[in-house]
Structures are given as C-alpha cells and as structure tokens.
Amino acid sequence: MNNKKWNANVERWGRFEIELELEGPANGNPFADIEITGAFTYRNRTVEADGFYDGNGKYRIRFMPDTLGEWKFTTISNHSSLNDISGSFTCTTPKENNHGPVQVTEQTHFQYADGKPFYPFGTTAYAWNHQGEKLEKQTLESLKNAPFNKIRMCVFPKHYDYNLHEPVDFAYVGSKEEGFDFTTFNPNFFNRLEKQIDDLNELGIEVDLIIFHPYDRWGFSNMGEEADDRYLSYLVARLASFRNVWWSFANEFDLIKSKNMHDWDRFFKIVQEKDPSQHLRSIHNWQNPTIHYRSNNHWYDHNKPWVTHASIQHHDMYFIKEWREGYRKPIINDECRYEGNINHGWGNITAEKMVELFWEGVCRGGYVTHGETYMHPEGVIWWSHGGELHGESPKRIAFLRRILEEGPAKRLNPIDFSWDVAAGAIGDEYMLVYFGQSRPSFKILPLPKGNRYKIELIDTWDMTITPLDGSYTDTSKIELPGKPYMGLRITKK
Amino acid sequence: MNNKKWNANVERWGRFEIELELEGPANGNPFADIEITGAFTYRNRTVEADGFYDGNGKYRIRFMPDTLGEWKFTTISNHSSLNDISGSFTCTTPKENNHGPVQVTEQTHFQYADGKPFYPFGTTAYAWNHQGEKLEKQTLESLKNAPFNKIRMCVFPKHYDYNLHEPVDFAYVGSKEEGFDFTTFNPNFFNRLEKQIDDLNELGIEVDLIIFHPYDRWGFSNMGEEADDRYLSYLVARLASFRNVWWSFANEFDLIKSKNMHDWDRFFKIVQEKDPSQHLRSIHNWQNPTIHYRSNNHWYDHNKPWVTHASIQHHDMYFIKEWREGYRKPIINDECRYEGNINHGWGNITAEKMVELFWEGVCRGGYVTHGETYMHPEGVIWWSHGGELHGESPKRIAFLRRILEEGPAKRLNPIDFSWDVAAGAIGDEYMLVYFGQSRPSFKILPLPKGNRYKIELIDTWDMTITPLDGSYTDTSKIELPGKPYMGLRITKK
Incomplete structure (x- = not known):
C-alpha cells in the first residue's frame, strides 16, 4: 500500500x-x-x-x-x-444549493431529498459530452441561462444523421478500427464524464444518464451480456455518489436489437441491487404508444417494481392521465418532438407546438422534456451536440416553470373539467387550465362549490398574466379572448 | 280515381x-x-x-x-x-350538369354514375333546413359561392346549445306539448325538405341526410321500433328518386341510448332492401376511435356489407390509412372539429387547423368535412343554422379542391414516403405531399426510380404554387422554406 x-x-x-x-x-x-x-x-x-x-x-x-x-x-x-x-x-450540514438527490413523492411527482419540490423541466443534448472542450464549455454557458433542470445525455457516443464525427474519447481502451477491449475501461473518459456531471450539478441540473442506445457504429450497443453487466457495475461504482444522476437504461430501447426484455429487466435489477443511493431508474421507448402500448412487447411495462418513473416518447399529451393511472408513477414525456427545422418529422415542430406540449403535459399532471433541432452552418444542433439555443420555446418554458414554482408547493393532479381542457389542480385550492390551439371565446367551468376564486388569464405565448375582474364561484362563465395558447390560473381566495 | x-x-x-x-x-x-x-x-x-x-x-x-x-x-x-x-x-339523355348519383369506385373513392370523379368536400349545417325561408335562402346563397359539394343535414330538428328555437315545422302531425302522432306524417314538411334537396342539387351539392340523431327534445330519437321502421320506409319512398341523397343513418349513433346495434343493422337492411337506386349508406360515431374502435361496441363495424363508406368522427387523420385497409371502403372524416370560437373544444379550432385536416385527410387517401362555429350576435352558427360563412378555411379548401380536380382523373392512395409526411399518389405518375405543421427546411424523398418528375411547392395557406427548378429523379433532396403548411405536387414529366 x-x-x-x-x-x-x-x-x-x-x-x-x-x-x-x-x-x-x-x-x-x-x-x-x-x-x-x-x-x-x-x-x-x-x-x-x-x-x-x-x-x-x-x-x-x-x-x-x-x-x-x-x-x-x-x-x-x-x-x-x-x-x-x-x-x-x-x-x-449541506450547503444552501444542495437539496440532495431527486426522489419520487406523492406517487406521480418528484422532490429533492430535503423535501424541496422538483418539477422536471428537461432538455436533450444526447452527445454534448463527446464534443470537446470548446463546445462543451459553450453548452454549459447556454444551460446557465436556460430554464432547464434536467438533461438527457448518453455515456456512449452517438452515430446518426448530423452525428458522424468521432467523439473525443471512449469509455474503453481501443479504437473503432482495432476494436475495443470491453474488460478495460478508460479512466480518462470517466474522469471527464464526472467533471461534466459535476458541472451540471453546479448549475442545478439533474443528469438523466442514458446507459445504452441504438445509434452506434462502435459496438457499444452489442457488447454481450458479460460486458454489459460489468459496464453497469462500473457505472454504479463510479457515479452512484453523484447526487444529480438518474439512471436511464436506454434511449429507444426497442431499437436495440441485441437485447430482449429479460436483458432490460436484468439491467434494472443489477443497478437496483448495487446502487447504495437508489437513484431514479427509467427506460425510454421508441414505438408510438397509441399503436402499441396496450398490447405489444415493444412497450416496456413501467409497472415493474424497479422502474421509478415512466420515461415516455410520445407526441400526444392526452394519454398522460391514463399512464398515471396505469403506472401510479411519475410520467415524464422525455421526447415529444423537438423545436426546429431539420428534415425529420420529430425535429421540425414550431416553437408554438413545443410550448403547447409543455403546458398540456404539465396541466395533465406529467412532465415534458425539450429538445431543439435547428439546421446550423457547422452542424451544431442542440439536441445532440449542445452549443447554443436558438429557439423561441425556452423563454416560454421558463415562464411556465416560474408559474409552477410560484404555486402552492404541491403538485398538479389532472382533473376532469371538460374533455377539451387540460387542467391540473391541487385539491380545491389551485387550478392551472390550458386550452392549447383551441380558442374559445368563453368557457363554462364547474369550479368547486362553496369557494370563491380569483382567476388570471395567462397568455402562454406572449407571457402575460392578466387578472380577470371579480371573483368566481361554482359553475362560472369565463370570457376569453378567442386566441390560441391561452391558460387560466385559478386560486382560492 | x-x-x-x-x-x-x-x-x-x-x-x-x-x-x-x-x-x-x-x-x-x-x-x-x-x-x-x-x-x-x-x-x-x-x-x-x-x-x-x-x-x-x-x-x-x-x-x-x-x-x-x-x-x-x-x-x-x-x-x-x-x-x-x-x-x-x-x-x-341527361342535361349537362346531371352526372347521376354518387357511387363508390376503386374501393376507396367516389364517382358519379356517369363516371365523372366525385371528390367529397363536405360541409355541415345540421339544421339549416329548419330555420325558415329567409335564413334558408341565405344559406343557399352562401353555398353557391362556397367550395362544398356535400352537406350534412338532419331530417329532424336539433336540440342543443345554440339550438333552442322551435323549428318551422315537423315531420309528423302534432306538437311538442300534445305529442306527435308517429303514424301520421306531415306532407308539408316533406315537400319543403324535397325542395331544399332539389335546391342543393341545383348547386351540385350531395345531401348526406342524417336520419336519426341524439339532440332531441321532441321524442324523434325515441319513437319505438315500429315508428322507426315506418319512418325509414316513408323516407325511402319519398327521397330515393332524388339523385343527390346519401343515407346517413345517424349523427353520433352511440349517443342515442334507445337504440342498440341490432337496431342500426335493421335500419341499414330496411333501406338497402327498399331503395331502388341504392344510394350511399353510412353511420357516424361519437366516441373517440383512438380509444375505442378496435375493441368497443361504441364503434360500428363499417365492414358490414350494407355500409358503403365509413363516416367517421375523429380529430387525427393519421388513422385513415388503417381504416382504409381495415374496411376497404372510402373513408370520410365527417367531423374532425370545426373552425370557430365557441366554448366547445370541437368548435373552436383555427382556420389553419381546419385546412391542415383537409390536406392531411386528402393526402392520406380519405375525405374531410368542414364545419364552422363562430359566435354570432343573433346566434346564427353555420354548423347548425347555415347563414353566412365567416371563416378563413373555405377559400383554402376551394384551393385544395381545385388542385385535386386538376390532377389526373384518378384518386389518391396513401403511400409510405416517410412516417412524418402525408402523401397520396396515383401510381408513379402523380403525388401530392403535405407536411402540415411540420416545417422541414429540406426533405429527402424516395421518388420512384427511372422517372423524371416536376415538383411544385404549394403554400397551402397562402395558396401559391411555385415550380421548383430542375427535374427530380430517384431519391431526391428537396429544399423547402422551413414554414408550416407546405405541400408538394410531384408530376411525372
């Protein structure tokens, strides 16, 4: 020694x-x-x-x-x-900005270990950590000024359209040409990754760390059982002491043809057994769940006891209520398409749509993750490389986050005001209502009887909050401007 | 005698x-x-x-x-x-504007009896025929200048929000107060209805005549079996000789609690047996089919042999391809929500959304029906009362209809260009492509090999058609403006 x-x-x-x-x-x-x-x-x-x-x-x-x-x-x-x-x-005693790791609370929501509520407002930069110092620094700078408190990122590099450069280095000793030695990790790689996770922690950002993914030209998606299990153990040993780590077993697990449901179950169990701090654990799908999720083995069963929350890919927030009821766990829609203008349909929605998805998801009692995919002269696209944010949605996501964090320190649960309204409530004290692309000129809402409510009109796009005159009780007619993207904040007087 | x-x-x-x-x-x-x-x-x-x-x-x-x-x-x-x-x-020999009744052709499309293609571009004015002469005249005048060639309208009057006036008269002798005699029809009522159907025929408009519906304060939705069957026979005897009549057995059949699936089957069979001209027959649902249609008895099985085409209510055109394949019949989405600003979610979509639904539906090989629900000082709302059209969608629907009718005189069948593109084609000769709210800055499309194509960029909102330079062959990269609501017309050279 x-x-x-x-x-x-x-x-x-x-x-x-x-x-x-x-x-x-x-x-x-x-x-x-x-x-x-x-x-x-x-x-x-x-x-x-x-x-x-x-x-x-x-x-x-x-x-x-x-x-x-x-x-x-x-x-x-x-x-x-x-x-x-x-x-x-x-x-x-922890320092002021250390609230501990994030945990599940109230069945479908999150809090830090010290009890402070955590409302996930995530973003996606799958391979920002593989881009080299200059770009990584810029990414962190961008995140400092952005509204996001969670990021989805991959341990392994990404191979896909717009992602054809080699990464800075690899988790294993070896090379693409000569092969990698899956028994010999590269500590330099992990030291860099740890520094990145710590830098994110400094910014108050949780790391939804993607352990496996299908976009691979190096062989990391197909290392074999023994190497997979060794890799998981090594990750847990290195990273379980980082309080802002969440384990995301896969991005789009159902595209990784080399692994079956038993493998995913085993991975969950290995990490659950080894992680002394029991960080959050999830797995993320590819297939469109309106087609498949009720009957198809492309859909992981988030009811399994080792899954802490459902990390879903879906374009329609309508189903959040059903998933909440089915899984009795928090629902994060971790990919609902990205603001941008690339060729792929998942990467060219408008900022209006991105903001709509956030509002609808939150009002239905779930959480939503952002991504941005604008064409860029040097091919630096936020969703994968990080860099700079160019979109119109982040400041509106910040506005929503502020509204949520200003509310009573409990979490929204969906209520059945009306099929055409996304609405979440905290008992009969507080309601957040969202109309999306609908543009009613008025709405009759069945407010709880016997209370008096203050109502504020929220223009979620222009980011204004306008108190409505008077106070409201029981079933109330509420005049509205007949414009899309309006919401209401309803507070018990 | x-x-x-x-x-x-x-x-x-x-x-x-x-x-x-x-x-x-x-x-x-x-x-x-x-x-x-x-x-x-x-x-x-x-x-x-x-x-x-x-x-x-x-x-x-x-x-x-x-x-x-x-x-x-x-x-x-x-x-x-x-x-x-x-x-x-x-x-x-028929006069020039008489092409005969509309029939099904090529499994999923329509034509007049003389072979002229019929592309349904319907609208909805459920109770326009119950409003009295002045308003009815205005409705016909509006239709004369509108792009619609089919209208959904009810034999019986409508009771619902914004529909609380009494109708001009009734199909039966009697009154709401004293009851109706369901054995004694009111010929004046039917003479008026026939004049209305003929007036619509003069305008080239097919009548999707709704036989039963749930919005009722007079008892017509619950007359009993014998009266129901007598009513059907009487309707067929009076109206089967009107070439522009289509039989729509119900609007939102699953809300009519007094009738079950056997009743609906019987109605279809009665009309099928009695109608010498075999007009088109359909039935229209209420329930959201993403939730129900695969397993639930709220969804009528459009495979039954007496159903000529599926008349569907749904907000998402994505499923048209599946319905076409499942039913092997034409698909008309007869209610996909209406342009307007009323309180109800089905009646306050934007004009942009209404036009989007038309383009997407048509490119996926189906047809779409319009409706308009703007608040009005005298409560005259097109969707039910007729009157004037105030919206921004009809002129864009006219633009789409023109494009379709200008195309080769065959019908679009959906093609799998890419999951994120609605595209219909006629063999390898002609393709209509639509991007909806997506806004790609370019798109790579696998055009059929060995042909050369001319491509025109269609701005479906601004109603412009701009030829793209050059000609295209095989897999082609097409530059696009990165704006929502763009389409392409691709024609073999």
Whole structure:
C-alpha cells in the first residue's frame, strides 16, 4: 500500500471518497480481477458501496451519505492490501444549493431529498459530452441561462444523421478500427464524464444518464451480456455518489436489437441491487404508444417494481392521465418532438407546438422534456451536440416553470373539467387550465362549490398574466379572448 | 280515381313521378293503411319502388331511371283503385350538369354514375333546413359561392346549445306539448325538405341526410321500433328518386341510448332492401376511435356489407390509412372539429387547423368535412343554422379542391414516403405531399426510380404554387422554406 486517503468531513448528499493506491505494476487486469467494496456504517445501519479501479494503481470507493453525523467504514476486497482498511468521517450540514438527490413523492411527482419540490423541466443534448472542450464549455454557458433542470445525455457516443464525427474519447481502451477491449475501461473518459456531471450539478441540473442506445457504429450497443453487466457495475461504482444522476437504461430501447426484455429487466435489477443511493431508474421507448402500448412487447411495462418513473416518447399529451393511472408513477414525456427545422418529422415542430406540449403535459399532471433541432452552418444542433439555443420555446418554458414554482408547493393532479381542457389542480385550492390551439371565446367551468376564486388569464405565448375582474364561484362563465395558447390560473381566495 | 298523371319523358337519373288521386275523404289513416308500389320495367329488368301518401288524397310513386330508353310500369296496391295502373315513359339523355348519383369506385373513392370523379368536400349545417325561408335562402346563397359539394343535414330538428328555437315545422302531425302522432306524417314538411334537396342539387351539392340523431327534445330519437321502421320506409319512398341523397343513418349513433346495434343493422337492411337506386349508406360515431374502435361496441363495424363508406368522427387523420385497409371502403372524416370560437373544444379550432385536416385527410387517401362555429350576435352558427360563412378555411379548401380536380382523373392512395409526411399518389405518375405543421427546411424523398418528375411547392395557406427548378429523379433532396403548411405536387414529366 503506497497511499490511502479520505476526507474528514463531507456534506450531506456530498461525495465521500476513499483513495487507495497499490505499489508497483499491476498483474493481470485490475478492472476485471480486483473487487473492492466499502461498508459504511451510521450507528446500526450499514450500507455497502462498491469501489472501482481508476487506473495508475488507484482504487476508489465513493459514497453519498444521507444522514448527518459520524460515519465509519471498512473495506472488503479480494486483494489483501485493499482489505479491511477502516476509518471514519463526519457528514455535515449541506450547503444552501444542495437539496440532495431527486426522489419520487406523492406517487406521480418528484422532490429533492430535503423535501424541496422538483418539477422536471428537461432538455436533450444526447452527445454534448463527446464534443470537446470548446463546445462543451459553450453548452454549459447556454444551460446557465436556460430554464432547464434536467438533461438527457448518453455515456456512449452517438452515430446518426448530423452525428458522424468521432467523439473525443471512449469509455474503453481501443479504437473503432482495432476494436475495443470491453474488460478495460478508460479512466480518462470517466474522469471527464464526472467533471461534466459535476458541472451540471453546479448549475442545478439533474443528469438523466442514458446507459445504452441504438445509434452506434462502435459496438457499444452489442457488447454481450458479460460486458454489459460489468459496464453497469462500473457505472454504479463510479457515479452512484453523484447526487444529480438518474439512471436511464436506454434511449429507444426497442431499437436495440441485441437485447430482449429479460436483458432490460436484468439491467434494472443489477443497478437496483448495487446502487447504495437508489437513484431514479427509467427506460425510454421508441414505438408510438397509441399503436402499441396496450398490447405489444415493444412497450416496456413501467409497472415493474424497479422502474421509478415512466420515461415516455410520445407526441400526444392526452394519454398522460391514463399512464398515471396505469403506472401510479411519475410520467415524464422525455421526447415529444423537438423545436426546429431539420428534415425529420420529430425535429421540425414550431416553437408554438413545443410550448403547447409543455403546458398540456404539465396541466395533465406529467412532465415534458425539450429538445431543439435547428439546421446550423457547422452542424451544431442542440439536441445532440449542445452549443447554443436558438429557439423561441425556452423563454416560454421558463415562464411556465416560474408559474409552477410560484404555486402552492404541491403538485398538479389532472382533473376532469371538460374533455377539451387540460387542467391540473391541487385539491380545491389551485387550478392551472390550458386550452392549447383551441380558442374559445368563453368557457363554462364547474369550479368547486362553496369557494370563491380569483382567476388570471395567462397568455402562454406572449407571457402575460392578466387578472380577470371579480371573483368566481361554482359553475362560472369565463370570457376569453378567442386566441390560441391561452391558460387560466385559478386560486382560492 | 279522380286523377292520375305522369310525365312522358324524364332525363336519366331524373325523377319520374306518378301522381294518383283518390276521390272523397279517406277512411282510416292512409299513411298506415295503404300500400302502393310501382314495378318499373326496362326490357327484361324490373325494379320495384314503393309509393307514399302525400296528403289531400294524393299518392305518389317516384323512380329514378338509370337507363336510357322506354320504361313501362304497373302499380301494385292493397287499394283496388290504386292497383294495376300501367303506363310508360321515355328516359332521355341527361342535361349537362346531371352526372347521376354518387357511387363508390376503386374501393376507396367516389364517382358519379356517369363516371365523372366525385371528390367529397363536405360541409355541415345540421339544421339549416329548419330555420325558415329567409335564413334558408341565405344559406343557399352562401353555398353557391362556397367550395362544398356535400352537406350534412338532419331530417329532424336539433336540440342543443345554440339550438333552442322551435323549428318551422315537423315531420309528423302534432306538437311538442300534445305529442306527435308517429303514424301520421306531415306532407308539408316533406315537400319543403324535397325542395331544399332539389335546391342543393341545383348547386351540385350531395345531401348526406342524417336520419336519426341524439339532440332531441321532441321524442324523434325515441319513437319505438315500429315508428322507426315506418319512418325509414316513408323516407325511402319519398327521397330515393332524388339523385343527390346519401343515407346517413345517424349523427353520433352511440349517443342515442334507445337504440342498440341490432337496431342500426335493421335500419341499414330496411333501406338497402327498399331503395331502388341504392344510394350511399353510412353511420357516424361519437366516441373517440383512438380509444375505442378496435375493441368497443361504441364503434360500428363499417365492414358490414350494407355500409358503403365509413363516416367517421375523429380529430387525427393519421388513422385513415388503417381504416382504409381495415374496411376497404372510402373513408370520410365527417367531423374532425370545426373552425370557430365557441366554448366547445370541437368548435373552436383555427382556420389553419381546419385546412391542415383537409390536406392531411386528402393526402392520406380519405375525405374531410368542414364545419364552422363562430359566435354570432343573433346566434346564427353555420354548423347548425347555415347563414353566412365567416371563416378563413373555405377559400383554402376551394384551393385544395381545385388542385385535386386538376390532377389526373384518378384518386389518391396513401403511400409510405416517410412516417412524418402525408402523401397520396396515383401510381408513379402523380403525388401530392403535405407536411402540415411540420416545417422541414429540406426533405429527402424516395421518388420512384427511372422517372423524371416536376415538383411544385404549394403554400397551402397562402395558396401559391411555385415550380421548383430542375427535374427530380430517384431519391431526391428537396429544399423547402422551413414554414408550416407546405405541400408538394410531384408530376411525372
């Protein structure tokens, strides 16, 4: 043993790390051969966290403590020099902007571990982390000024239209030409990924980390069972201590022909067993669920107990209520098409439509993820590469997010005001109503009896909020401007 | 027998009528008691057409001859004075604007009996015929200048929001207060209806005549089996000789709680048996078919042999291809929501959306029906009362109709260019492509190999057609303006 170190203090939901260095050159492949686990104990409670080999003779065990006070640990390893090393640290009060990892609450919603509500307003930049320093810096700068608090991004690089460059580096040692060694990880790649995840954490952004995806020319979508499982274990060991990580097992799992439903189930179970912090877990479909989801095995059954929320691809928010009732879990529509003007139909909706999808999704009790696909002279398209945002939807998404966060600190549940209105409520106290492309000149709404309500007209496109005169009670006729994209905020007086 | 008369000549697909008058007051109820049928013979072919009592001692038998030349007839009646009256007439060449009744052709399309293509561009004015002379005249005047060649209208008056006035008169003797006598028809009512149908015929408009509907405060939706069947027979006897009549058994049949599927089947069969001219027959649903149509008994099975075409209510044209394949019949989306600004969600879509639905429906190989629901100071709303058209969609619908009628005189069948494009084709000769709200800045289309094509860019909203430079062959990249509501007309050179 050359060296061992750890911090004396770590904030709650921060990252505690033990670094152990072995002397001299390693025999064999330490990634495959050496097992190391930390057993972390607070009073009578013990949590195990696997460690990992980080190259250059260094082994690390990371752990995210969730309880204030004194923690002890001991290592367990099949290598005698790494075994039975003990120590302790103090878990301290978290800094102001650290609210802990996001969890499910009230069956269909989210909160941080400290109880602060989390309303997902995600965006998509699948391969921003594979683009090199200059562009990655610009992406982070863009995110700093954007309304998004979650990002969908892939561990592996992306091969697809507009995505034909090679990435900066790879998760494994090797090359496309000579092949990759799926037993030997590339620690530099993971150090970069970790820095990216931390940078996002600084911006208050959750990372919906896509573990597998089909857009592949390197072989990462088809590594075989053993390599897949090793990869999952390594990911969990490295990243489970990052509080802003969510596990997204796939983007468009049903396009990955090499894996079947049993594989996806197994992946969920591996991560559920190994992750000491039980981060959120989901899987994302490709097939259009109006055609398939009730009967077809292209649709993953989000009722399975290891799925924490349904991560859905669909263009119609109407079904959110049905999914909420069917899965009794939060619903995030993680791809509902993107604002832009590329050739593909999923990437050329108007900003108006993007904003409409957000409002409708939120009012129906779900959450929605943004993406942007404008043609660009250098081929830098936000949805994959990051870079700059050019669209008209983000500022309107910010407006919606503000409205939601200003509301009572509970979450909207869909109500049946009328089939043609998307409406969410918090009991009889607060209602958010949205008319979308419909443009009624008035509407008769059955407000709860016995209360008096203040109503504000929201122009979701012009981003104005105009109080309506008077107060409303029981079934009320509400005059409206007969324009698309109007909403109402209805608040109990 | 006081009087008997008929014409010596009638044009092909015109209306031949025998009038027979009985002397003195009638005993009993001639509507119920007296049966009369005409047997019409051309060479060896005999067709039977039932006659009907028209009040004031007058009985009529009507018949629409479909073959040029000499026809003979004999009457058959349970009343001796009406029995065994014979005569003949000559069926002459039709006038220029008489193309005969509309029939199904090429499995999923329509043509007039003389072979001229008929592309349905319908509108909806459910109760225009119940509004009195002044408004009815205005409606006909509006239709004269509108692009519509089919209208959905009800025999019975309508009770619903914005429809609370009493109609001019009723199909039966009686009143709402004292009840109606469902054995005694009101000939004045039917004479008015017939004049209205003839006026529409003069304008080249087919009448999609709605026989039953649920919006009723008078009892016509719940008359009982016997009265229902008598009503159907009477309708057929009076109207089967009007070449522009289509039988629509119901608007929103699944809202009529007094009738079940067996009733609807029986109605179809009665009319199929009695109608000598075999006019088009359909039935129209209420329930949203994305939810129900595959499994639910709220959805009528349009595969039944007596259904000539599917008359569907649905907001999404995407399913037309599936319905075409499932029913192998023409698909008319007879209600896809209406341009307007009333409170109801089905009646406040934008003109842009109405036009989009027409283009998408037509390019997917179906047909679409218009409606308009703008608030009006006197409550005159086109969708029900007729009156004036105020919307922005009719002139764009006219533009689409012109494009269709200018095309090769065959009908569009949907093609799988790409999931995100609505496209219909005539073999490899002609393609009409529509992008809807999508706004690609370019599109790669797999044009048939070995041909050269001319492409025109159609701005379906601004109503312009701009030829693109050059000619196109095989898989072609087509530059587009990145705006919504664009289409392409692709013609083989």
